[in-house]
Amino acid sequence: MRNLANKNIQKMKSYSPPLEGRRNFEGRLLDFNEKTVPPSKNVLKKLRELIDSDQIQLYPEYDDLCGKIATYSGVKKDQIMITNGSDQGIDLIFRTYTEKGDKVIIPSPSFAMFYQCSRVIGNKLGMPVYNEDGSFPTDKVIKSIKTGVRLVVICNPNNPTGTAVELEDIEEIVKKALRFSAIVYVDEAYFEFCKITAIGLIDKYPNLIITRTFSKAFGLASLRIGYSISSSTNIAEMLKVRGPYDMNMPAVVAAQAVLDDLESLNEYINEVMNKAKPMVEEFFRKNNIEFYPSRANFLLFKMQKSSLLVEKLRSLGFLTRLREGKRIDGTIRVTIGTVNQMKKFINQFKNA
Ligand SMILES: Cc1ncc(COP(=O)(O)O)c(C=O)c1O
Structure with missing residues (x-):
C-alpha cells in the first residue's frame, strides 16, 4: 500500500536526539542540559x-x-x-x-x-x-x-x-x-x-x-x-x-x-552559574577556545575537529553534543554541572 501519511509528514525526518544508551554510560552526561545531580531526598x-x-x-x-x-x-x-x-x-x-x-x-x-x-x-x-x-x-x-x-x-x-x-x-x-x-x-x-x-x-x-x-x-x-x-x-x-x-x-x-524546596534549587543554580560556569569559561579563555556568552547551564564552544573531540571526550567519560547549522558548524555544547564535575571535565579536556 502506498504511504498514506500527510504529504508534509512524509517529507519530514523524525526528531531523534541521541538518547539511547545514555543511562548505561559510565561517565558524566553533559549532552542534554539536564541537572547533573538527582532531585532531593x-x-x-x-x-x-x-x-x-x-x-x-x-x-x-x-x-x-x-x-x-x-x-x-x-x-x-x-x-x-x-x-x-x-x-x-x-x-x-x-x-x-x-x-x-x-x-x-x-x-x-x-x-x-x-x-x-x-x-x-x-x-x-x-x-x-x-x-x-x-x-x-x-x-x-x-x-x-x-x-x-x-x-x-x-x-x-x-x-x-x-x-x-x-x-x-x-x-x-x-x-x-x-x-x-x-x-x-x-x-x-x-x-x-x-x-x-x-x-x-x-x-x-x-x-x-x-x-x-x-x-x-x-x-x-x-x-x-x-x-x-x-x-x-x-x-x-x-x-x-x-x-x-x-x-x-x-x-x-x-x-x-x-x-516546595526552592532553597535547594537556588543552591544548585548558584553553584552552576556563579562557580562552575565561570571556571569553565576561564579555562576556555586561557586556551583561546571561543565560546558564546551563555545565560544558561551550558556553553557552546568552537573547535577545529569538533567531532573528533566529542568522540575523545566520550572515551574519557564525558558526553557532550556536537552542534551544526548556520553559524554553529563545528561547535560543541557542554552542560555545566557542579564545580567538582566540571573540574574533572576540565582535567580530561586537557588530555583530549
Ligand atoms: C529551549 C528548550 N525548550 C524546550 C525544551 C524541552 O524541554 P522539556 O520538553 O523537557 O520540558 C528544551 C529541552 O532541551 C529546550 O532546550
Whole structure:
C-alpha cells in the first residue's frame, strides 16, 4: 500500500536526539542540559508515598500543582496550563495558533522542536539568522513581522547558543506582532539559570505565551512536566487542544515537591552559574577556545575537529553534543554541572 501519511509528514525526518544508551554510560552526561545531580531526598520520598498510596489506578489531578506554579510564577491560576514536558506546550501553541501555509518566524539556529512542530502543521517558515556573535537578531525579527505572520518564536535563553534577549527587545517584538495579530511565543526553559522573564508583560499584551519546564534546573526531565503561561483566554483555548490526563501523577507529585524546596534549587543554580560556569569559561579563555556568552547551564564552544573531540571526550567519560547549522558548524555544547564535575571535565579536556 502506498504511504498514506500527510504529504508534509512524509517529507519530514523524525526528531531523534541521541538518547539511547545514555543511562548505561559510565561517565558524566553533559549532552542534554539536564541537572547533573538527582532531585532531593524529599522528592524521592513523595514519589515513594505515591507508589504506596494505592492510588496508581486513579486518573491524575492537577489543581494543586497549577496553584503552586501560579504562586511561583506570580500569575493567576487560570493563566497556567501544565503540559507533558514543555515540548507539549510548544506543540499546543503551533496547533492552536497556526495553520498550514501560515507564516511563522523562528530565529535560527534554535531548538529543534520549534521546527518540528511547525513542519507538522505545514507553516511557511521564516528563519532570521542569529548575529555572528550569537546575539538575537532583533532588528531582522521586527522587520520580518508583516501581514500573514501568525507566530514569532523567541527562545530565551537560546538553545544551543545560550545567548539571551533583553526584555525591552522582547517587548518591541510583542508590540509589533500585536499590530499584525501575531502571537509571540517565548521559550523560558532555562529561566531559572538566566532570570530574565517576560511574565511581567503577560497582563499587558494578549498575544504573548511563555513556556517553562521542570526538566532543567528542577531536575525532573524523565518525568516530563512543564507549563505554559499566558492570558486566561489563550490558556482556555490551548486547553481545548491538550488532553485532560496528559501529565502523569508521579510527575505532578514531583513537581509539587521541587516547588516546595526552592532553597535547594537556588543552591544548585548558584553553584552552576556563579562557580562552575565561570571556571569553565576561564579555562576556555586561557586556551583561546571561543565560546558564546551563555545565560544558561551550558556553553557552546568552537573547535577545529569538533567531532573528533566529542568522540575523545566520550572515551574519557564525558558526553557532550556536537552542534551544526548556520553559524554553529563545528561547535560543541557542554552542560555545566557542579564545580567538582566540571573540574574533572576540565582535567580530561586537557588530555583530549
Ligand atoms: C529551549 C528548550 N525548550 C524546550 C525544551 C524541552 O524541554 P522539556 O520538553 O523537557 O520540558 C528544551 C529541552 O532541551 C529546550 O532546550
